[in-house]
Amino acid sequence: xxxxxxxxxAGFFASGVLSDPVSVTHYLVVxxxxxxxxxxxxxxxxxxxxILMGIELVLxxxxxxxxxxxSPYLRGEGSASIGLDGEAIALFVILLAxxxxxVALAITLNFYNNHSTVDIDEADDLQG
Numbered sequence: 001x002x003x004x005x006x007x008x009x010a011g012f013f014a015s016g017v018l019s020d021p022v023s024v025t026h027y028l029v030v031x032x033x034x035x036x037x038x039x040x041x042x043x044x045x046x047x048x049x050x051i052l053m054g055i056e057l058v059l060x061x062x063x064x065x066x067x068x069x070x071s072p073y074l075r076g077e078g079s080a081s082i083g084l085d086g087e088a089i090a091l092f093v094i095l096l097a098x099x100x101x102x103v104a105l106a107i108t109l110n111f112y113n114n115h116s117t118v119d120i121d122e123a124d125d126l127q128g
C-alpha cells in the first residue's frame with residue numbers, strides 16, 4: 001500500500017510543507033526549541049538527574065545553532081574561513097558536556113550515598 005499517494009492527492013506536497021529545502025532558519029528553530037525545553041527542564045525539575053538532562057538539552061540546542069551559524073549560507077563571498085568554524089566550536093562543547101556529565105554524575109552519586117536521595121532540596125549540609 002502506498003502511503004504517499006493520498007498525501008500527493010491532498011496537495012500536501014504542493015503546499016510546500018515538505019518540499020521546501022532545509023535552510024538555516026530551520027536549524028535555528030530546532031536549536032531554539034531544544035534550548036527552551038532545556039531551560040524549562042532545569043527550572044521545573046527538583047531531581048538532580050533531571051537538571052543534568054536540562055543542561056544537556058541547552059548545550060545541544062547551542063550546538064545546533066553553532067552548526068547553523070557556521071554554514072556556508074551565512075558567510076560572505078570573499079570571507080577567509082576553513083569552513084569548519086561552527087563544527088569546531090560544537091565539538092568543543094561536546095567535549096565540555098562529556099566532562100560536565102562525568103563530574104556531575106560523580107557528585108550526584110556521592111550525594112546519593114550520603115543522603116539516599118537525589119532531591120536537590122535535601123542539599124542543606126552547608127547551612128550554618
